[in-house]
Structures are given as structure tokens and as C-alpha cells.
Amino acid sequence: MAQTAFAYGSVLEALSRGLYPDKRHILREFVQNAYDSIYDLRKAHPKLGIAPIEIKIQSPSITIADLGLGMTYTQVEQYRFLGFSEKERTKHAGFRGIGKYSGSAVAEKLIVDSSPYGTAKRFRVVIHADLMMQEVKAGNNPPLERLLEEYTEVSEESEEAEAHYTFVELHKIAKDADVLMDVSDISDYLARAAPVPFDPHFQYTEQIEKKLRENVPEYLAVPLSLNGSEIRKKFFSNCLEPEFDSVLFDDKKPEVLAFSWSCQNSEKGQFDPKDLAGLVFRAKNIAVGDGQLSRRMLWKTTPERALHFFGEIHVLDPDVTPSSDRTDFEDDKGRTRLATRCARIASNLSRKAGAESQIRRFDEVVEKGSDVVKARETDLKAGKLPAELREQVVFEMQKIQENVNKRLKGVPKKERTLRQAKRLMTKTRRLLYTLQTDDKAGFVDLAGTLRFDAKMRTLYNTILDVLREEFRHDTARLERIIRRIHDAVKARFDT
Numbered sequence: 001m002a003q004t005a006f007a008y009g010s011v012l013e014a015l016s017r018g019l020y021p022d023k024r025h026i027l028r029e030f031v032q033n034a035y036d037s038i039y040d041l042r043k044a045h046p047k048l049g050i051a052p053i054e055i056k057i058q059s060p061s062i063t064i065a066d067l068g069l070g071m072t073y074t075q076v077e078q079y080r081f082l083g084f085s086e087k088e089r090t091k092h093a094g095f096r097g098i099g100k101y102s103g104s105a106v107a108e109k110l111i112v113d114s115s116p117y118g119t120a121k122r123f124r125v126v127i128h129a130d131l132m133m134q135e136v137k138a139g140n141n142p143p144l145e146r147l148l149e150e151y152t153e154v155s156e157e158s159e160e161a162e163a164h165y166t167f168v169e170l171h172k173i174a175k176d177a178d179v180l181m182d183v184s185d186i187s188d189y190l191a192r193a194a195p196v197p198f199d200p201h202f203q204y205t206e207q208i209e210k211k212l213r214e215n216v217p218e219y220l221a222v223p224l225s226l227n228g229s230e231i232r233k234k235f236f237s238n239c240l241e242p243e244f245d246s247v248l249f250d251d252k253k254p255e256v257l258a259f260s261w262s263c264q265n266s267e268k269g270q271f272d273p274k275d276l277a278g279l280v281f282r283a284k285n286i287a288v289g290d291g292q293l294s295r296r297m298l299w300k301t302t303p304e305r306a307l308h309f310f311g312e313i314h315v316l317d318p319d320v321t322p323s324s325d326r327t328d329f330e331d332d333k334g335r336t337r338l339a340t341r342c343a344r345i346a347s348n349l350s351r352k353a354g355a356e357s358q359i360r361r362f363d364e365v366v367e368k369g370s371d372v373v374k375a376r377e378t379d380l381k382a383g384k385l386p387a388e389l390r391e392q393v394v395f396e397m398q399k400i401q402e403n404v405n406k407r408l409k410g411v412p413k414k415e416r417t418l419r420q421a422k423r424l425m426t427k428t429r430r431l432l433y434t435l436q437t438d439d440k441a442g443f444v445d446l447a448g449t450l451r452f453d454a455k456m457r458t459l460y461n462t463i464l465d466v467l468r469e470e471f472r473h474d475t476a477r478l479e480r481i482i483r484r485i486h487d488a489v490k491a492r493f494d495t
Helices: 009-018 024-044 073-079 099-105 129-137 144-150 175-181 183-193 205-215 291-298 303-308 333-382 387-408 415-437 454-470 475-494
Strands: 053-058 061-066 107-115 121-127 152-158 165-173 224-226 229-231 243-248 256-264 278-283 286-288 309-315
Touching: 024 053, 024 061, 024 099, 024 165, 024 175, 024 183, 024 286, 053 183, 073 107, 073 121, 073 152, 099 107, 099 121, 099 129, 107 129, 129 144, 144 152, 165 175, 175 183, 183 224, 183 229, 183 286, 205 243, 205 256, 243 333, 256 333, 278 291, 278 303, 291 303, 291 333, 303 309, 303 333, 309 333, 333 387, 333 415, 387 415, 387 475, 454 475
Parallel strands: 053 224, 278 309
Antiparallel strands: 053 061, 061 165, 107 121, 107 165, 121 152, 224 229, 243 256, 256 309, 278 286
């Protein structure tokens, strides 16, 4: 009786091609495995230093190398297995045992060399992805176990006793995966997604890293180089000092569910470019989604304010599991609890952004009002302001007083701006008094200067009334027209 097969080759195609529509995630899977190997080495031998993960993109292949703990012969044998992994869900970034086969979607074959710490051996596993996929595409849909057994092979050689590493070659990248050969794009992607250190040029690097080491158990940042260039996390220099927040499982218990840091834009509005803004979830210091994920999960109101910040939310809850492609979390009670408990991060940041917006708006009102008053005082002192603008100037001063008074009540404000606002109010009161008690007050009376008779004055006033009606919603343009009339008449009569 023929042996029954319970899984077929189409499963391999679905897991390798279907799970990673963004092929850059495939490269992250191998970085993730390298990170786990370095993590294991650090746990087993804490006195050893951490060497960078090295990626080389050189057509037609990509290599990923790490000096981590390495794999034993048994582990290399198990590397051939699909969906099998001895990694612990709560300790390792990669634990499903399927990410390694993601490479079969983009490479002709996978070649993995590994030497375990303390063993003078090098083990090699070769996965002939192209041959497996050829059989699947031929329509035979062979049993999965036969595919993995027939088209994978393991060998061993001698190695130096002190060597420990894993070297992965994605041999001969397919043409439809040429996005993986774009060094610049991959560099940007890894800077956002990989567990790399902060850029030393970021003014708050030391402060943030210190807080993460204190609040995120076993926090680990691993250096990574791409074609010899070091990859660092990106940052915005135009930001305020970082703020930190520990999110608890329960307000009455000390256990921490997540730890966040965030920096607000020191300038007006959202950060630009927006794809680098927002708070990014990280599990084992590897990104889960981007800033848009936290925006969707946490910002139920004023979502636009999410991009006034950039930062990270490090997830510590062992029940929260990233999805296979790490674009989101598995939809379960862990994710629901994460969204519920972390919602106050969004609430606090939105409130802070709102307060900052009010402060900034108050600054703008005071600054703009001061400029208007200064300009009016200068014109009046020089006797250059058309008398036809008297009512407009009075309205301006009253409007400035109204706006400043409204914002002086209960709105957050800087001490410096508060002093400026008080000086501005004093100036507007003085100017209003002058306008209301002195008919001349530095205004130019064109009709009086040219001694208009009654009919001419009526004609002139009629024209002004029409202009005021026509431009009642554009006082700046009305003022320009009146000033031009004054200048044109003066020039005509002077000649």
C-alpha cells in the first residue's frame, strides 16, 4: 500500500511566495535569524563582543553573514525541515521555521554554511529551490516531504576550533526580485526594520539607548553593514527632547506590557517625509509594520497628530505575536490588549500636540499682531497712511486685542510670548486711543489736500464705497488699491 502524503509541494509555494508580497521582507527574515544567533551567543558567552551582521548585494547573489553561535549538525539537518524550529517564541525573533524557505521564492538555491561555537566543524546545507519549484509548477504537486528530502543536502568539513558563524547565500536572484538588488532602497528598508543601533549623530541617541537598556529586558541592538556601509536607524533632527512611557498590563501591578519613547516635531505640523514619522512597534527590536500601524491601532481621534511624532513602542507582552510578514500582529487577545493599553500613548501625545499647536498659534498671533502694530505706527508717524483706512486700522487693533485676550485665558503659553502679548496689548490700546481722539493722527486726507468740492467729494466717496463693498472679504487688496490711488493722484498732481 502506497504511503499517504499529508502535505504537498503547493504548500511550499504558498509559504514562500504567498507570505511575502514585499520581497524585502525576505531579506529581513535572514537578518532576523542572524540576530537570533547573535542573541544566543550573547546569552551563552556574555563576555564575547558583538560583531556586525554583514550583507553583500553583488549580482547575481546576496549573502548574509553573522558571527553568532552557529548551528550544530543536528540544527543544520533541521534547517531542511519546513515549519520546524527549536527557537522559543518568547526569546527569539524568528520561531516558526518557515522564514528560511522564503528565500526559495527569489533565489535559484540557498547555500548555508555554519560553524557552531566550540566545534571544529563547518556544516553546509544546500536547498535547490529552483528544482523544487519546477516540479510544483509542472503540475505534479509532489508530496512535500519528498521534495525537501530530494532537493536538499547536508555536508560537513573541518573548520578552525574557535570559528563560529553562519553564512547564507541567496544564489542567483530571480529577475522578478530585482528590488532586492537595489542597494539604496534596501539600505533605507533595513534602517527602518532591522535591529540596528541609533545613529550617533542623533542628539538623543545616548539618552534613548540608556532608557531602553533600563526598561526593555535583554534589549539588543546589533550592528549591520550593507556592502561595507554601516546601517543606522534614521531620525529627524528637528525634534524636541524625547519622552518615555511605560505601559502596564494593569494599572495596579508593576508588570510592563510595552515601553515607548517619542520625539515631537519642533516645527509646525507633521514630520516630513511622512513614511519615517509615527511610532513604530518593535518586538525583539525588529520593526513590526511602520508608523501607520500604530496610527491605525491607537489613534481613534485626531489621527493626523500621530505624524507629529516619531519613535518606537517596544512590545514586551509574550502573548503578542508578530504576523509572519511582520506587517502587523496576529489578531488575538494579545493584540487587543496591546491596542487597548497603549491607546493612552496616543491620547497623551495627541493632547501634547494639541497644546503645542495652541502655543504655536498663540506665538503666531502675537508675532503677527506685533508686526501689524509696528507697521501702522511707522506709517502714522511718517504721515503716510490714507485717511480712508482709519476704520480698517481701528478694526485691526480691536481684532488683535480680541484674539490675544481669547488666547490669554487658559491656553498654554511661553513666558516670553506672554510678555510680548502684554506689550502688544499696551500698544494697541495706545494706538486706539490716538485714532479715536485725534482726527489727524498722521493720516493723509486726499480729499482735503486737493480741496474737493461737494460733488467731487461725493463722487470720490461713492467710488470708495463701491470698492469697500467689492473687496469686503479682501481688506489687504482694498488697502493696496487705495494706496495706489493716493500714489497715482500724488504723482499726477506733482507733475
